[in-house]
Amino acid sequence: ILTGGIDISIGATLSLTGVVCCRLMAENPGVPAVVWVLLALVIGALCGAFNGLLVGYFKMVPMIATLGTMYAFRGFSFLFSGGEWWFPHQFTEGYLKFSTFRILGVPAILWILILVIALAFLFLGFTSRGRRIYAIGTNRDSSKVAGIREERVVFLAMTICGMLAGLSGMLYTANYATCSYSIGDxxxxxxxxxxxxxxxxxxxxxxxxxxxxxxxxxxxxxxxxxxxxxxxxxxxxxxxxxxxxxxxxxxxxxxxxxxxxxxxxxxxxx
Structure with a gap:
């Protein structure tokens, strides 16, 4: 939104990431939980990067582009899930620890949220790339005159957006210990x-x-x-x-x- 566009595919990205992580976890119970975190970040980043490619480099209208990818990601989520649901007994102990494990009495998921908020605050407020995001959203013509590559900034912003949506999908399924293609609707x-x-x-x-x-x-x-x-x-x-x-x-x-x-x-x- 800071760049002047809206990504309406984040719910579908959350769904796709959650379904992929849950299905692979159920089929590979011996894999460490950290692998699913990394996989969620990668899948989300790829979805966001695809949106960024359409909006930033192909100059598509953000809402139209992400409307299309929303249906595409949701369709992939349904195909990969086969319409199935995953329930607590199919989740590994390490995966569920993201919702049950506590640090200083605070759930691990809340600590992850605090970390994301802190990183977002530092990125947007104290880095040149964060300031470029504001510049693009404020005045595209002025930012071009200043030498800011709009397509790169939009691509980065949408990739980060997708990556965080992917992480949310993984944490959502860990917190509720259930998953289907309809999550994130x-x-x-x-x-x-x-x-x-x-x-x-x-x-x-x-x-x-x-x-x-x-x-x-x-x-x-x-x-x-x-x-x-x-x-x-x-x-x-x-x-x-x-x-x-x-x-x-x-x-x-x-x-x-x-x-x-x-x-x-x-x-x-x-």
Whole structure:
């Protein structure tokens, strides 16, 4: 989203990665759990890189390109799973430790989340490549004048996006100890809602990691209360859609207000 595009294939990437890891794990129970982590990262990165190739180098519209890959990845997930489900007795002990093992009383999955947040904060805030992502989303023409290769930046951003979606697929199956090709369905909408709630501009170029964390916490609280109130759970998708619309409208209003203030300040100087 920071680059000005939206990847709607992340749920399908999560599904494909989870299915591949679970099937291979069930067939090869002696393989160390770390292998599945690496495999998840590789599969996710390949899916993201393919998206990056379509959007960055072939100049396809991000939403259209990832809509196509979403169906493709979901189809591959179904074919590889054969329509089967995997249950706790088919998971290895090492694989399940990602959800059961605790460090200082905190689940290992939460430590992984904290590590990813820290790395994202450092990458976007303190590296030249992170700043280029912001530059592309803010003004593509200006970034080209500055010598920034747009296709490379978009390719990198989408590869990272896919890699993290792949890691999420592996951790999802380890946490819930179940898997099928249907996991991750509509997760892309949840991710978009979290980002927008966290202050990420839908047009790109604006947004911070700490804001996304706040957006995640807000969405978690909203989802929790929806599950508590009788009759509202069936409306969860509709409520999530309403949240996205409201957040986007607020985002656009705030951006236009900021532009008007900047215009007034420039006029006053003249």
């Amino acid at each position: 509509s997760y892309e909408m949840t991710a978009i809602a979290i980002c927008i709630l966290g202050g990420v501009s839908i047009s790109g170029g604006k947004g911070k990691v700490d804001g996304v964390v706040i957006g995640f916490l807000m969405m978690s609280v909203i989802t929790y209360f929806i599950s508590l109130l009788p009759g509202l759970s069936v409306w969860s998708d509709a409520i999530q859609g309403a949240i996205i619309i409201a957040a986007v409208a607020l985002n656009i209003y705030m951006e236009r207000a900021a532009e008007k203030r900047a215009l007034k300040e420039r006029s006053a100087l003249i």
